[in-house]
Amino acid sequence: MSLAGKKILLGVTGGISAYKAVFLLRLFKKAGADVKVVMTEAATEFVTALTFESLSEHPVHVRMFEDDGKSAGAISPVEHIDLAKWPDLVVIAPATANTLANFAHGRADDLLATIVSAYEGPIVLAPAMNDVMWENPATQENMRILSDRGFRVAPPERGDLACGYEATGRMAEPETIFAAAQTLFASPLRGKKVLVSVGGTEEDIDPVRVVSNRSSGKMGFAVAEAARDAGADVTVVAARTSVAPPHGVRITRVRTGDEMASTLRREFKNADVLFMVAAVSDFKPASTLAQKKKSGEGWTLELAKTDDILAALGAEKGKRVVVGFALETEDEEQNARAKLARKHCDFVVLNKPGDAFGLDTNVVAIYDAKGRVYESKAPESKREVARRLVELVSGLPR
Numbered sequence: 087m088s089l090a091g092k093k094i095l096l097g098v099t100g101g102i103s104a105y106k107a108v109f110l111l112r113l114f115k116k117a118g119a120d121v122k123v124v125m126t127e128a129a130t131e132f133v134t135a136l137t138f139e140s141l142s143e144h145p146v147h148v149r150m151f152e153d154d155g156k157s158a159g160a161i162s163p164v165e166h167i168d169l170a171k172w173p174d175l176v177v178i179a180p181a182t183a184n185t186l187a188n189f190a191h192g193r194a195d196d197l198l199a200t201i202v203s204a205y206e207g208p209i210v211l212a213p214a215m216n217d218v219m220w221e222n223p224a225t226q227e228n229m230r231i232l233s234d235r236g237f238r239v240a241p242p243e244r245g246d247l248a249c250g251y252e253a254t255g256r257m258a259e260p261e262t263i264f265a266a267a268q269t270l271f272a273s274p275l276r277g278k279k280v281l282v283s284v285g286g287t288e289e290d291i292d293p294v295r296v297v298s299n300r301s302s303g304k305m306g307f308a309v310a311e312a313a314r315d316a317g318a319d320v321t322v323v324a325a326r327t328s329v330a331p332p333h334g335v336r337i338t339r340v341r342t343g344d345e346m347a348s349t350l351r352r353e354f355k356n357a358d359v360l361f362m363v364a365a366v367s368d369f370k371p372a373s374t375l376a377q378k379k380k381s382g383e384g385w386t387l388e389l390a391k392t393d394d395i396l397a398a399l400g401a402e403k404g405k406r407v408v409v410g411f412a413l414e415t416e417d418e419e420q421n422a423r424a425k426l427a428r429k430h431c432d433f434v435v436l437n438k439p440g441d442a443f444g445l446d447t448n449v450v451a452i453y454d455a456k457g458r459v460y461e462s463k464a465p466e467s468k469r470e471v472a473r474r475l476v477e478l479v480s481g482l483p484r
């Protein structure tokens with residue numbers, strides 16, 4: 087999606103990576119966008135307003151009031167409101183911990199925060215700070231608040247920090263922030279309701295022991311995140327997971343396969359797309375012991391088959407798009423394609439067990455009814471796989 091002709095307000099705050107905002111501005115300008123820059127006073131300690139002024143071809147706005155106490159707006163006395171009405175998109179890069187806190191709590195004590203509080207369109211944040219500041223629970227809580235309110239985030243990356251060591255906190259590269267801005271306008275799943283099942287279900291052996299599997303929830307959460315970024319309204323039904331869920335999606339927690347099945351059945355009615363990423367236990371104890379099994383002699387646990395949720399929902403899919411996940415250790419392609427047909431899926435994602443569990447990367451092959459449509463050439467991030475899947479689903483005629 088082109089940014090040509092888009093009006094972008096670039097907010098620059100007082101971090102060491104403020105210089106990178108200059109490169110971002112150039113990318114926006116090169117793409118044909120009209121860019122106005124607002125800097126916090128702290129930002130002007132790092133880069134001069136003149137640099138942004140020259141490159142944006144607009145005056146740079148910094149202060150709400152001039153030194154004589156009058157409003158800064160030479161033409162309009164309500165410049166902060168005019169600037170809030172002007173853009174199609176606001177990008178804050180870098181976004182300091184302080185500015186994130188201001189936004190999260192609705193403060194409006196400088197020009198940038200005032201504009202943001204009076205602005206109703208999409209906002210991309212590119213946080214950048216020392217790793218301890220980033221991990222600080224207050225910052226993390228502020229990020230959650232902002233993401234839940236629909237702010238898009240180009241998350242900080244791992245790399246060399248100005249502090250002289252490697253950690254997570256440096257601002258995403260200008261190209262990454264630019265891409266985040268672009269996809270915002272693409273939003274191929276805008277208006278669609280996407281349902282994602284995540285994590286590993288548990289089946290009780292006795293009051294303390296369970297039958298489960300090694301699913302971490304990373305792949306499912308990555309799919310939920312990619313669908314959210316594509317503009318969808320995302321509901322996640324999550325069994326046990328070992329990683330934090332993404333912001334900006336609705337999450338219902340379940341534990342057993344039966345809970346997963348009944349929750350999905352309810353949510354499926356309103357969904358346009360189902361990504362069945364959860365590892366639902368195929369077996370459960372034939373009966374659950376009322377008391378904890380005493381240690382001592384070994385014993386044999388009898389397992390019974392659980393209900394096949396994907397097959398049941400697939401059979402009632404109607405116009406919905408259904409994506410299944412398969413984990414096969416033999417006859418992989420044949421089994422994956424058989425699953426696709428048997429369970430009425432539009433796509434099946436085949437992954438290898440060694441690559442699937444707990445890692446941030448995955449090696450997949452994605453099949454549709456006609457055959458293999460995508461294959462990882464090497465381990466790729468689960469986010470990457472998720473984006474690919476969302477792209478494939480978005481491309482289906484509906």
Ligand SMILES: Cc1cc2nc3c(=O)[nH]c(=O)nc-3n(C[C@H](O)[C@H](O)[C@H](O)COP(=O)(O)O)c2cc1C
Pocket residue numbers: 098099100101102103126127128129181182183184185196214215216219
């Ligand atoms: C050399 C230097 C580098 C700084 N880098 C950052 C940074 O990368 N991220 C951050 O959140 N704060 C950073 N700070 C602190 C902010 O400048 C400070 O919190 C300031 O109040 C932010 O104001 P603003 O959010 O209005 O721009 C830095 C401060 C100094 C002196």
